[in-house]
Amino acid sequence: MTYPEATHAPLAPQDTEITGPEFKRRNPVGVWLGLPLITLGIYHFVWYYKIHREMAALHRKPDSPVAGPMLVLLFLSWTLVAPFVSYYRTGERIRQAQRHAGLPESCNPALGTLLMLLWGAGVLYYQVELNKIAESRGQSR
Template identity: 35%
Template sequence: MTESSDNAPLETPDETPGEPTASAVPPPYQAPAADASSATPEVIEPLAPLATVGNPSTGPVGQVRGTGACILLTIVTLGFYTWYWYYKTSQEMKEHSGEGIGGGIALLLAILVGFVMPFISSHEAGNLYVRQGRKPPVTAITGLWYILLSWLFLIGPIVWFVKTNGALNDYWRSQGATQG
């Protein structure tokens, strides 16, 4: 098309108004020809789980913490030990695996929105197992013990802690840690 001096388009004889030119239209889709050599389907390897992508767990091994001692320290310190536990275990998991929220963020979340920490801690502990291709004994869903049964004489938080701390201790022992 060409334009006149008043910028109105002029039609050229080989173009029909409103129709695309032949060079602007892609060719129609044609299915590939089926031949005998392509009769066997291509094998596609399955993708690795997302948790295994990234750094292998080669950092320092965390500390095994006695569950009873942790519960006793929580009672004696009127709950402040839980902040230390969240900080320390989150930091150990991050240093070991290279992934996770780390101690500083865990402490901040524990102080400001503490109800999320049972979910995060259990999730990160479970991911330690997943990175090794093992079935996780705890997941974020384990945090529901804490939330749903808190009202019943703290049974929910105790069950959650026994499960999560036990999973962490078992993992650290599998990496060579001893009770300290």
């Protein structure tokens, strides 16, 4: 049995400027209320996974959590403590991402975690902080 030869994508030209991984700018109100209401709450898990994937790509660290924080929300939300620990650590990761992007560390993990108790407004706060990183990298929606 013979197999077809693998095709390889051409490499980028050497003179092309590579700006790093994309950090998507999202509408904070849409992330906080709009899409979660339309999808019956499922979008919150999608958003949580996506922001961790973007932060892991920005840090380029193999031990950066991507799916773990979302799985904590999905499977351990009944404990009431685990989600708040996850939200707090997310705020710390956002602050590290801001530092890595050369921005002042304006994200306050304690404030973001407390805002989660107020109709989930921590999502709004965290997305505003993440949008600062996307804007500093010159990326838009």
